[in-house]
Amino acid sequence: MPVADASEEDDALLIDYSHPSWTHETTHARVRGLSRNPVLPETLARRLLKHPAADRDAAVACRREWSDELFDIVAAHPDVRVREMLAQCHGATAEQRARMVDDPDLWVVMALVERQYIREPQPLPPWAYRKLAAQPRFKRRLRLLDPMEVSPEAVAAFADVEDDEIASWARATREPEPQPQPMTAEQARMIASGDSARQRAAIALEPDLPADVVATLAADPDPKVRTSVSMRPEFSEQQRAAIGYQVSTDDRLPTLDWVLDADDEQLQRCVSSAHPGVRRSAACNKRLTADQIATLAADDDFPVRLLLCENHDAVPTDLVVRTFLEARVVTRGRLLRHPAFVGADLTRYADSPDRNARALVVLDRRAPAELIERLSRDEEPAVRSSVAHDARLSQERLLELFEERETTAAAAANPNLPVELMAAILEAPIACVGPPEGSVPVP
Incomplete structure (x- = not known):
């Protein structure tokens, strides 16, 4: 031992x-x-x-x-x-x-x-x-x-x-930003027929574009330009589909002002749209009803669900948990402070087939010590590590986790680790080729 x-x-x-x-x-x-x-x-x-x-x-x-x-x-x-x-x-x-x-x-x-x-x-x-x-x-x-x-x-x-x-x-x-001068029809036609796809995409959502410019952009060879113009407010669902836009989960699309301002029937059309870009903006609309939130919570597009969580408090806890588990964005940690997450009963995930969901149980401060102890014996090392640092563990079990290679690091972070053992860690012999990258040794 x-x-x-x-x-x-x-x-x-x-x-x-x-x-x-x-x-x-x-x-x-x-x-x-x-x-x-x-x-x-x-x-x-x-x-x-x-x-x-x-x-x-x-x-x-x-x-x-x-x-x-x-x-x-x-x-x-x-x-x-x-x-x-x-x-x-x-x-x-x-x-x-x-x-x-x-x-x-x-x-x-x-x-x-x-x-x-x-x-x-x-x-x-x-x-x-x-x-x-x-x-x-x-x-x-x-x-x-x-x-x-x-x-x-x-x-x-x-x-x-x-x-x-x-x-x-x-x-x-x-102070409000100064409004740019309206684009003239001649300027719009010049850009729409120009060589810069970036500029063509940039004007695609401009209000009051001449119909011939909109038609030109809708047939643009660049899919990013077609995607931008396909989110214009005057299009029907059939017209959007005919444009041939392309949207992937990783695409960062602009937030559409006309969707943010929508309400009643227009907002419902946005929520029900087949266009992911329109639904993503709808998820940011503060006027969503409970039924509309439920619809978007079941959306197949991950960015829709993420934006819904980021912009609304009245979303299901399960949605926030599921979104957190799926998220690969730098801001995913904010979801752990979501009102639907904070104070929620996370013990219901203790028997989830998803090991990452089981690992979230430790964040429920009301979870009994017996459950934390049980999870410390989970078959998955990641779940055992998630609770190894928790103060609800018995010291006997903490010392057992300290001896396991997969959980020893997490156990060393436990506030109930005996001080003598903390000191022993620092005194233990260790072979190091040098200090961590980017560090400066203390004289």
């Missing part, structure tokens, strides 16, 4: 590094798992950051809270990537993160205000935004960004700073 029970006289765990379960491979996995342990004691956290096998990004991102002392130590870390992660860490307080406004690396400073896909940290205090706005290097970089790339709180704060250039940049998001 790699971990022996302590005697009554000695509370310390006895570690047997000669046991077959302690290999260079498992030690590497355990160090990586320990990097995600949210309650790693500070003394061990400092040692972890120096370990060649550590996942330093995870060590920073997963920590639940920071003492000022530990925060300042990591804020001075020589690895720029570590400091970037700290600047965006939701476990750190706003006041702690604000102390990084004078970081020597611009990318670290920008990380303080950039928007995140998954979870936003607390906004900085007002004085920090004012100090950032006074930095010439920050100002030069900020004005190159779209305000959508910056957190809403930062944009709002910059709108009130004394620097006119930054304030104007931030306030521009509140």
Whole structure:
């Protein structure tokens, strides 16, 4: 056994590094798992950051809270990537993160205000935004960004700073974009007969196009142009089908304003359309009825279902779960915070034939410990790993999972892992050819 029970006289765990379960491979996995342990004691956290096998990004991102002392130590870390992660860490307080406004690396400073896909940290205090706005290097970089790339709180704060250039940049998001001059019929005909398929596709949805231009674009040899023009509001379903459009699951199509504005019978026609592009825009319409939501929830087109989940709260939990399991987009993590998902009974997926669905049960905080224990013995290693880090596991079962090669990394991330074992992981011999790529060794 790699971990022996302590005697009554000695509370310390006895570690047997000669046991077959302690290999260079498992030690590497355990160090990586320990990097995600949210309650790693500070003394061990400092040692972890120096370990060649550590996942330093995870060590920073997963920590639940920071003492000022530990925060300042990591804020001075020589690895720029570590400091970037700290600047965006939701476990750190706003006041702690604000102390990084004078970081020597611009990318670290920008990380303080950039928007995140998954979870936003607390906004900085007002004085920090004012100090950032006074930095010439920050100002030069900020004005190159779209305000959508910056957190809403930062944009709002910059709108009130004394620097006119930054304030104007931030306030521009509140002002309507100037409307372009209407395209003349002559210009439309010139583009429609031109050599640029990109330009032809760009004008295909323009309102008030002459009928002859629409007919020309509908017969365009480029399928992207035909697909664009096929989503015009004046076409019937038969006319759309006759155009010969091509839409795949991976195609990114424009959101159609005329569909977003539709209601009543027109909206129903959009929901029932055979054109995936029209239905995708319909899924974003805020006026959908319960029946229309149900129709789109059963749509064969994955982007329709994804957009429906992203734009509506009143969707079935099963749809959100199914969409999350199918999704391969960078924003899929947002679905786990969907109102239909949060607080839902996920225990009903415990017996699902889909191992990935069974792995979601652990996210249900009301799932009983007995069920978590049962899933920890699932035939699929991925399911066992999904619960190996959960605090509801008994310590006996946790130590068993720690010994299994497939689950040892997840078990090392369990907050109930004995501190002595955490220390043993960092002390275990390990063969490393070098530090993780992109890291900078700590002197």
